[in-house]
Amino acid sequence: MLRADDLVFAHPGQPASYRFTLEAAPGQVTAISGASGSGKSTLLDLLAGFVHPASGRLTLDGVDLLPLAPEARPVSLLLQADNLFEHLSAEENARLGLPRGTPKAEAQERVASALAEVGLAGFAGKPAATLSGGQKQRVALARTLLRARAVLLLDEPFSALDDETRRTTRDLVGELTRRHGWHTVLVSHHADDIAALAEAHYRIVEGRLERV
Numbered sequence: 001m002l003r004a005d006d007l008v009f010a011h012p013g014q015p016a017s018y019r020f021t022l023e024a025a026p027g028q029v030t031a032i033s034g035a036s037g038s039g040k041s042t043l044l045d046l047l048a049g050f051v052h053p054a055s056g057r058l059t060l061d062g063v064d065l066l067p068l069a070p071e072a073r074p075v076s077l078l079l080q081a082d083n084l085f086e087h088l089s090a091e092e093n094a095r096l097g098l099p100r101g102t103p104k105a106e107a108q109e110r111v112a113s114a115l116a117e118v119g120l121a122g123f124a125g126k127p128a129a130t131l132s133g134g135q136k137q138r139v140a141l142a143r144t145l146l147r148a149r150a151v152l153l154l155d156e157p158f159s160a161l162d163d164e165t166r167r168t169t170r171d172l173v174g175e176l177t178r179r180h181g182w183h184t185v186l187v188s189h190h191a192d193d194i195a196a197l198a199e200a201h202y203r204i205v206e207g208r209l210e211r212v
């Protein structure tokens, strides 16, 4: 279980502070909604370690995450767009999820398997710049698979996609979350995405997370 207990944070120069408490279970999508400017990205930044709370606790299965730098946290982050290096191929982008020094043959096999799992077998050599928005998100998910981190943070990951692609990409996120036991935290202001995907839903109101 990913748990945030009373994480207190204020942006420099802002008088009001946030106080976030939430639980995100493995194999489930936990949705976060809230008005523009309510603090959704700030919450993800706290979970990822890009900003530090003044007080509170953040644990994954009892392990304290707060002392860990962002790259040492068991956390992957997927944004609305711009998740890939455009000049690299699908395969090269996905491979960035593997530890440096992974033997070449093993890396090729694991990248091919991850691309197949996200429905992109046959796309390995394509430059990212030539992929559609949905295909790019799938490559980013393949990289996340290879990273094998227990927490996946998604910041409006379907917003740049057309309706049909958003449904299939959304279904894929749900499948991968269940299959790999990810603690997936989805920031979205789309009620239909939340209804289709999330087992739990919090809304940010006046700096607090309210269970919906």
Ligand SMILES: Nc1ncnc2c1ncn2[C@@H]1O[C@H](COP(=O)(O)OP(=O)(O)OP(=O)(O)O)[C@@H](O)[C@H]1O
Pocket: 011, 012, 014, 034, 035, 036, 037, 038, 039, 040, 041, 042, 043
């Ligand atoms: N680095 C910063 N310094 C000061 N204030 C900031 C900083 N980053 C964000 N804020 C402010 O904190 C508040 C919350 O911002 P945040 O980006 O977390 O909201 P959000 O809910 O993700 O909004 P949106 O839905 O519009 O993306 C906003 O009022 C924003 O202006």
